[in-house]
Amino acid sequence: MTRPNEDEYARQEAEIDELYREVILDHYRHPRNRASIESPTVSRQGYNPLCGDEIVVDLLVNGGVVEDVAVRGGGCSISQSSASMMSEAIVGRTVDEVESLFGGFTAMMRGSDDVDLDLLGDLEALMGVRKFPVRVKCATLAWHTLREALQELTGGKA
Amino acid sequence: MTRPNEDEYARQEAEIDELYREVILDHYRHPRNRASIESPTVSRQGYNPLCGDEIVVDLLVNGGVVEDVAVRGGGCSISQSSASMMSEAIVGRTVDEVESLFGGFTAMMRGSDDVDLDLLGDLEALMGVRKFPVRVKCATLAWHTLREALQELTGGKA
Amino acid sequence: MSSQNVSEKPTGPLDVGRIREDFPILGRRVYGKPLVYLDNAATSQKPRQVIEALVRYYEQHNANIHRAIHCLGEEATAAYEEARAKVARFINAPSPECIVFTRNTTEAINLVAHTWGRANVGPQADILLTQMEHHSNLIPWQRLAAEKGASLRYIGLTNEQTLELDGLDELMHDRTRILAVTHASNAVGTINPIGRLVKEAHRNGTTVLVDGAQSAPHMPVDVQAMDCDFFAFSAHKMLGPTGVGVLYARRELLDEMEPFLAGGEMIKRVTLEGATWNDVPWKFEAGTPNIADVIAFGVAIDYLTGLGMENVRAHEMEITDYAMRRLRQMEEVFIYGPPDVADRGGVVSFNYPDLHPHDIGTILDREGVAIRAGHHCTQPLMRILGVSGTARASFYVYNTLEEVDVLVEALGKARAFFSNDTP
C-alpha cells in the first residue's frame, strides 16, 4: 500500500492491455453460441451480485459428452467473452474433461501458479483478469453456472 | 484539545487544591448528620452509576419545614462531604427554600454563571468540583436523592 | 493538473482551488494520470484537518471515555461530547441528547427497525418504503415485516425516477406505522419532497425515518424544519472518517425505545438478575465507542460549516448542471433521474445502450477517473430501470468543471475502445 512510482504505472498500463486482449474483445463483439437450445438436458441461471448481471447456460449432454451449449444474458465484456470462450472450449468434451477445465480455469483466476496452461488453450487469454480482483467474478460467472448445471445433472456431484 | 503549557499546569494544580478545599476535607473526615432518623417522614436511596456509590437520605418534615435529616452510605470524599454539607444547609429550612438551594447548587455544578452565591453559603466550597466533570455526579448525588425524597413527599411535584 | 498546484480563481460559490489543497489524496496519480475522484456518493475524501485531528487525538489525548477520572479521560470525554453537540447543531437538532453515534447509516436504520420497529410494528401494520431505497433502508424493514407479519408497501416512480405521489392517499393510512424514505437517491440523484411526505405521514399518525446518507453531506439539513422523527447519515460520506454514523431521533422516541446493543456504558445499575438503562443517548452506545473517529468527524463538520452548506449545494448544482449538459451532448448516453438540477443532488447516473457500466468503469479508471459502476445497492430500482447497473459520477466540494471534461473525454475513449466498428 505505498504510492506507485512511474514504473508501476507502466506495469498497470500493460495490465489493462492484458485485460482487454484482442481475443477477448473479439469474443465480446462476436459472441459464440448465443442461441438457446430447444430441449436442453439441463439449463441453469447464474447471478453476479456485484454488478447484477444474469446469465443462462443451456447444456445438451449425451452419453457423458457435452454435445451442445448455449449461453445467454447480459454482462460486461469480460463476462460475455468468458462465456463465449467457455462455450467453445467445452463443446465435444466429456463431463470429466469439463470438470478439469473448470478446475484449471478457476485455479488460474485465483492466481494459482500451478495451472496446466496447455489444457486451458485459448482460455489463457483471460489470465489478465486476475489482476483485477473485482472482475474475476465476471470471468468465472459462466463457469460457476456451468458447473451448477452439471451438478444438477449428476445429482449433486460433478 | 491542544497540549497544555506550563501556565496551564499551574492552573491545574490550583484546581486540585480548589477541589479538595479544607472545608471539604473537614466534612469528609467529620461528616455531620450520619445517624439515621428513627421514624423519618420519608427516606430515599440514591445511586451513582459511575462509581457504584449508594446513599440514603432520611428526612423528618413537619409543617413544610425540614426538622431533621440524616445521610448514610459510602462514597468518595466529594460525595460524602457534599452530603454532610447539604445536611447542615437544609435543617430548619422550608421545603421551598430547600428547593431553591437545590436549584442553585445544581446550577453551580452545571457551570452556570447566574448563581446566587449568598444563598448557597458554605456550599460554594464545592464550586471547584465543576472543573472535574466526572466528579460532578459525586457532588450532586445527595442533592438528587434529597429532591426525589421531597418529590415523594409532595406527590410528584416539589 | 496536480491538485497541489491548482490556483485558479474561485469562480463559483466555493474556492475549489484552495479546498483541493486541503485534500492530500487529490495529489495522487493513478496509472500515471491525476486522480479524478468522482465516487463521492460511495465515500468522500478527507481533508488534512480531519486526518490531523485523528493524529492529534492519538498522540495527545487518547483514553477511554465517560468513566475515567484521569486527565486524558476527561479530555477525550469532553471532545467526544463536543462532537455530539456539533452534529446536533449541524442538522439543527434540538439538543445533543437526540444524537446517537453508530457505525454508519446502515446501523442507524437497523437500530430503529430493531428497537422502535419491534415495539411498534405489528401484524396489521403497513411499512411504507419507496422503490428507490438503498438496500440499507430496505432490508431491515423487509426483515421486520417478515418477523411481525406486517405488510410492505412501496411508493412507485415516475419515468424520471421521482416519487409517484398521485395515489399516495391509498398507500398512506392509519395502519401505516412507518414511512422510511431516502432524502436523496444515491443511484439516480432524485431529491425527494420530504416536507410534504412528513406532513402527509403525520396526518395519518405515521412515523417517518429519513435516510439522509446522501443529503446531510451535500445540502443544508434542518431536522426540526423537516419535522421527521428519525434521520440517519454517515460521517464517511461527508469528509469524516470511516466507522461513524449518526442517528437523530426525537427525544421522546429515544426515551421510550428499548436499548439496541447491551454492555458497558449503556447501563445504570447491573445485578446478576438484570439491569437498568442509562439516559439517552448513551443508552444506545454500548461498549467503547469509536472515540477518535467521532472527534475527527466533529472537525469534518467544522470544515463543512466553514464552507457553508448553502455554498456546497450551489457548487454541486453548478457542477452537476455542467456534467449533465456535457453528457447530453454525447451520442447514445442516457441519463437517469429528473432533468432539472434543482431536483437532484450531485449524482449523475447514466448508461450507454450497448456498453456495460463495468467496462466503462475500467477504462475510465485507466484515465485516472474513479466512478462507480453497478447497482449502487439499489437492485430493485435497477430492475425497474431494466438494467443490471449504471455508471455513476458523483461530485463533492473539491470537484471541478475541468474534471467533468476529463470524465467526458475518457468516456469517449471507452466508447471507441469497445466499438463494434473497430476490428
Next chain:
Amino acid sequence: MSSQNVSEKPTGPLDVGRIREDFPILGRRVYGKPLVYLDNAATSQKPRQVIEALVRYYEQHNANIHRAIHCLGEEATAAYEEARAKVARFINAPSPECIVFTRNTTEAINLVAHTWGRANVGPQADILLTQMEHHSNLIPWQRLAAEKGASLRYIGLTNEQTLELDGLDELMHDRTRILAVTHASNAVGTINPIGRLVKEAHRNGTTVLVDGAQSAPHMPVDVQAMDCDFFAFSAHKMLGPTGVGVLYARRELLDEMEPFLAGGEMIKRVTLEGATWNDVPWKFEAGTPNIADVIAFGVAIDYLTGLGMENVRAHEMEITDYAMRRLRQMEEVFIYGPPDVADRGGVVSFNYPDLHPHDIGTILDREGVAIRAGHHCTQPLMRILGVSGTARASFYVYNTLEEVDVLVEALGKARAFFSNDTP
C-alpha cells in the same frame, strides 16, 4: 523521565525503552508531570506505526470497498481483507472467513446473542455465565434469557476471585446451551482455565463464547487449541484504533447463523419482496465498514507480532509481579485476585479500607499517574467483593518498573492527603 529520552538497556523480554519511542503520547505531561499511563485495560495507547497507517490510508488509498472497480477501491479492498487475514493468523483461526469485524467486543457478543442466541436458546435452556463477567458479557445474555424465558446460571468465585469449579457438574448439563466466560478478568486480573471449561462444555453439547477482550492483547491466543466456538475482542485495547472489534466463530456456526444487521454489502440478491444473504463473513458486515481503522488494526497486529506475544506476556508478568510486591509492602492495601502472577493478567486491582478509589484516582492523576477507579463494568462482582469499586492499575508493553515506583509513591501521597490524622 520523558519517554523520548529513555534509553535504558533492555533487561526483560521487551526492549521497553525502544518501544516507548514508538508511542508519541508517552512524551506528554499531565499537571507538569510525565504521563504514567496505567489504564491499559480500558484502552491502550497507539504506536506511531498505527497512526501513520491511518494517515497513509486517508492520504493515498481511501475509497469504499468491495464493489469499486477503480484503483483506489481495489487497493482499499485488498488492504481491508489483508487485515482480516492478519487477525486470523494472530489468533490461529483456520481461515479469514471466520473473522467478522464489529465495532468492539460488546457488539461482537451482542451479535452472537441476537443471531445464534435467538435461534438456539429456548425456554428450557440454561445460559451459564460467571460472576466476574464484564457487563458486555452479561447483559446481552440477561436480555436473551428474559426474551426466551431461559434461565441464567453463574459459576461462583473463590476467595481469591478465581472460578469455583467444584460443583461445575451441577451447573453444566445437557440443557446448558451456552457458556459465556471471560478469558481474563478486567476487574481483578484472574485468568480462567478456558481449556478445561471448553472440554467440560463440549462434553455436554454446550457452545462456548470466550470474551477475549483482556487476553488477545496480552498473551498468545490460539482459538483452535482453545477449541472455543466464539471468541470476541477489541482492537482499541491492543494498540489498534477505536471502532474495531472482532468476532471469531467456527465457520459452521457462521454459515448457519442469520445475519445481524442488514443493508448494503451483506446481501447477494434483493427484490422488493426479500433478499438473499452474502457469504460469510461479509453476511455479518452490513454497510460501509470501518475501513481505515481495520487496516490500521492490521498494523497494530504486525507490531504485536513483531514483539512476540510470548514476550508481551513475560513482560507483563514481570511488571505485575513487581507491582504486587511493592503494593503488598504498603500498609492497609488489599489486592484482589489470585496471588500468583502466573494465574493473572497485567491488571492489579486494590483498595484501602477507608480511602475511596475515586479519591485515589484524582490524587494520582495530579501526579501524572492514570489509573482507573470504579466498578470496571463489573457491578455484580463488586457487590460480591462488598465494595462499590476498586482502584486498578493495568499494564502494557510500554510500561516500566520505574512507573510502578511512581505509582507507589503517588499512592503514599494520596494516603497522606486524606489521612484523618492531618488537621
